[in-house]
Amino acid sequence: MCKLGDVIIIKEFKNENGEIVSRHSFVVINDEPDFVEGFKYDFVSNMLCSFHDENHKNKKLKFKENMPVKENKISGERINDKEGYIKADQLYYFDKNTIEYKVIAHLDNELLDELVQLILELQSQGLLKPIYTNIIDNEKIEN
Numbered sequence: 001m002c003k004l005g006d007v008i009i010i011k012e013f014k015n016e017n018g019e020i021v022s023r024h025s026f027v028v029i030n031d032e033p034d035f036v037e038g039f040k041y042d043f044v045s046n047m048l049c050s051f052h053d054e055n056h057k058n059k060k061l062k063f064k065e066n067m068p069v070k071e072n073k074i075s076g077e078r079i080n081d082k083e084g085y086i087k088a089d090q091l092y093y094f095d096k097n098t099i100e101y102k103v104i105a106h107l108d109n110e111l112l113d114e115l116v117q118l119i120l121e122l123q124s125q126g127l128l129k130p131i132y133t134n135i136i137d138n139e140k141i142e143n
Contacts, residue, residue, distance in 0.1 A: 002043060002096075003031045005112045007074060007105035014133040016090070024048075027086055027107060029119065039135040041093040046115070050084045057083065065089035065127065067118055069111065076105025088118045091130045099134065 002008050006028045015021050026045035033042045048069065051057035060066045066085045107115070122128050 002028050002101065002103050004028055005107045005109075006103045007048060007076065007107065008045070008101045008103050010094075011100035011102075013092070013094070013099060016129070016131045016133060018133045025104070026092060027115065029091075029115065036093060036130070036135070037132060039093075039132065040095055041135045042096040043094055045092050045094065046119075047087045047090055047092065048084055049087065057085075060085055064118075065122060067115060069107075073108050073111040074105045075108065076103075086115060088115060089122050089127050089129055091119075091128055093130065093132050093135045095135050 007025055008028060009023060009025050012020060012022050013024065025048040027048050028043050028045045030044040031042070033040070035041070049060075051060065061068060065088050067088050069084045069086055119128070
């Protein structure tokens, strides 16, 4: 069971283009089950990514949608030894019954509050991108 602020690893998911991606980390930002576009979901999350090097870090942090994350703001398992960032503008919707995931850590309250504030700011500017590819049954839609 995952909850608000948890860092999870999802074994396999569909990216915004519907392509299968294996093993990636996410931050849970909503753990209330609901429906969107007629499809059930259990939680909403943001992708958590690593910086490859200093150039990559500088490039990604030019965008306000990418929120830097310091390791000391996460308690639990270390994902890797790299600094990272949260893609706050991408809202991934998931149904726990259709994915395999593992809770590995939790954001501290201060970082979670900063993330929620950034998401609200991006929402007010119309910059949020909901990604429903993991709750929509593509085979049913195509038939």
